[in-house]
Each structure stands twice: as C-alpha cells, then as structure tokens.
Amino acid sequence: MNINKSQVSLLLFFFFLISPFLVIGQGYAKPNDFLTIAVTTSTANSGLLNYLLPRFEENFGIEIRVIIRGTGQALETGKKGDVDLVLVHAEELEKKYVADGYFTRRNNLMYNDFVLLGPANNPAKIKNSDSIVTAFEKVISSKSIFVSRGDNSGTHVKENLIWDLVEFNSPKQYSWYLSTGSGMGATINTTVAKNAYTLSDRASWVTFKNKYNTKIILEGDKALKNQYGILLVNPQKHPHTKKENGKLFIDWLLSSTGQSLIASYKVSGQQLFFPNADPKN
Structure with missing residues (x-):
C-alpha cells in the first residue's frame, strides 16, 4: 500500500494529539517518572516494600526509589528535601517535624x-x-x-x-x-x-x-505499640519535590487496596503489620 506525504502528516498529527492520553496502568505518569522515599529498616528488611511497591509501580507507572534509614535520619532527609516522602515509626517525633513545617501531611498507616x-x-x-x-x-x-x-x-x-x-x-x-x-x-x-x-x-x-x-x-x-506513619515533604520549602505523585502514593497506601495488601503480607504464616489508616489527616 502506498502512503503519500499528506497521509503520513495526518497520522503524525493524530499521534501527537492522543499521546498525552496514553497512560501506563491506572495512572498518568510520564516516562521515567519516579518518587524517592526514605523508609525505616524494619519496613525494608521485613520484605514489606518488596511486596507493595511493584504493585503500585505496575498500576501507576511511577518508579519508587528507596533510601533506608533509621527514623531520625529519615526525617532529617525529608527535612532537607532529599526525598519526597518518609515512612517512619516515632509518632511524637513525626508530629514535631510536621508542626515545624517540614512536612505538610502525616497519616497513620499501620502498626505492629x-x-x-x-x-x-x-x-x-x-x-x-x-x-x-x-x-x-x-x-x-x-x-x-x-x-x-x-x-x-x-x-x-x-x-x-x-x-x-x-x-x-x-x-x-x-x-x-x-x-x-x-x-x-x-x-x-x-x-x-x-x-x-x-x-x-x-x-x-x-x-x-x-x-x-x-x-x-x-x-x-x-x-x-509500634505505630507507623507516612509523611509528605513540604513542597513550599522544597518546590522540586514531587507533590502530586507523593499524594497519589499516599492515597493508594491508605486506600482499601493498599490496606488490604499490608494486611495480607505474611512471613512464615505470621502477619507482620496491621493496617490502621486515617486518610482524613
């Protein structure tokens, strides 16, 4: 079949017209889109993140890059704007960082x-x-x-x-x-x-x-009791952080889907984390 220049131009026109609506999974992520999150050693070493993150990445096309730190170091990393989110477990300390303006949002996620x-x-x-x-x-x-x-x-x-x-x-x-x-x-x-x-x-x-x-x-x-919280870095202090993608990830973790996945994660038949999200915060 012969295709002339006008037909090629028309095809290219339609391709560029619809390309913004091409999505990966359920999200609207751009190619090579990613989030960076600082997490505690317990969530990483337990295998929970290896269980959760591929499911989010597959659905939304957003890569999650993980930095493993103790809670204090993770909060400091977020304070400096070196990550978009932190997942930690020292509730009163977390709330102090929120009150000081370094994070705009903190939600209970799970506990053990x-x-x-x-x-x-x-x-x-x-x-x-x-x-x-x-x-x-x-x-x-x-x-x-x-x-x-x-x-x-x-x-x-x-x-x-x-x-x-x-x-x-x-x-x-x-x-x-x-x-x-x-x-x-x-x-x-x-x-x-x-x-x-x-x-x-x-x-x-x-x-x-x-x-x-x-x-x-x-x-x-x-x-x-060991309460875990997830916090969003304040984009007003660090405008380069990925606020919208961060909110998307938090909302997914707090949703019935994310909470069910957390509850279903077991090692040797033992449930390690118990979801208790408070999505209104």
Whole structure:
C-alpha cells in the first residue's frame, strides 16, 4: 500500500494529539517518572516494600526509589528535601517535624509492636507478665547486658521513652549498656553474641535468621505499640519535590487496596503489620 506525504502528516498529527492520553496502568505518569522515599529498616528488611511497591509501580507507572534509614535520619532527609516522602515509626517525633513545617501531611498507616529480646537463661528473671517498665528495672538491678541501637531510630526513641518511665537517666554511662549505633539486624546480632537483652520491632525479629538461644522475653504490653506513619515533604520549602505523585502514593497506601495488601503480607504464616489508616489527616 502506498502512503503519500499528506497521509503520513495526518497520522503524525493524530499521534501527537492522543499521546498525552496514553497512560501506563491506572495512572498518568510520564516516562521515567519516579518518587524517592526514605523508609525505616524494619519496613525494608521485613520484605514489606518488596511486596507493595511493584504493585503500585505496575498500576501507576511511577518508579519508587528507596533510601533506608533509621527514623531520625529519615526525617532529617525529608527535612532537607532529599526525598519526597518518609515512612517512619516515632509518632511524637513525626508530629514535631510536621508542626515545624517540614512536612505538610502525616497519616497513620499501620502498626505492629515492639518486643523485648533476651537470652533463654534470662539472667534478669523477667516474666512475660511484667510490664516493660518492670522488665527494664530488672535489667538495671541485675546489671544484665542491654544492647541499644543508639541511632535515633524509632526503636531507639521508644527505648528512651521507657528509660524515662523508669526514671533512669543516661544508661549509657554504665558498663552493662552497649550502644551499636547500627540498624536492627546488627543490633540483634550483637545481642545474640553478648547473651544480652534488646528492644526490637517484631517484624525485624521474625525475619531475623541468627536467633541462636535468644528469644522473646516479654511482649504484649500496651506501651510497646509500634505505630507507623507516612509523611509528605513540604513542597513550599522544597518546590522540586514531587507533590502530586507523593499524594497519589499516599492515597493508594491508605486506600482499601493498599490496606488490604499490608494486611495480607505474611512471613512464615505470621502477619507482620496491621493496617490502621486515617486518610482524613
């Protein structure tokens, strides 16, 4: 079939006319569109993000680039405008950053809990029926080795709140208190090696392999709830951030689809995160 120049011009005209409406999946993403998000080690190492993100990317054509940080570092990364979103777990600290204007939106996303890990021989004689405050008091009185992340992560923030409840200031001055300045995996490794106690989020513990003779010593205290929030970086402070795509991703996570996916994620048959979105915030 012969096609003359006028027909070619007509075809090109129609192609450029409709090209803005060509979409990838359900979204209206541009080629090579992406978001950058800073996340906690627990959401990354648990495998949750590997479960969630491909589904969003397939539906909306927006690549999610992940930076793994402790909560404090993740919030600072967002404060500087180096990411578009943060997914963290230190609620009061998050709200302070919002109040200070570094983020325009914070939503509850999901929760699990913290657990106190320790050696099977349990030298501090902690009972699962103890409160977490009593457990920390027994660590002090027995001078049992306690390993802290010491990195201003969400877990470290929770640990410090418990020390405050115990009214025990500056535990790091004592020889039985060790600070790794590292992520949860490295901290649990040190705990196992030192036959020590530590506070961990449950997801990190469930997915940790080298448990040896370390086990959960205490769980179930209401004070050990571990709430996760997702925050949007303030575009007025950082106009280069991808506000609309960020909102799209947050809304998807808070939707029935995102929440159902979070609830369905399991490791060894165990649900690691429990959705509790508050989309109105």
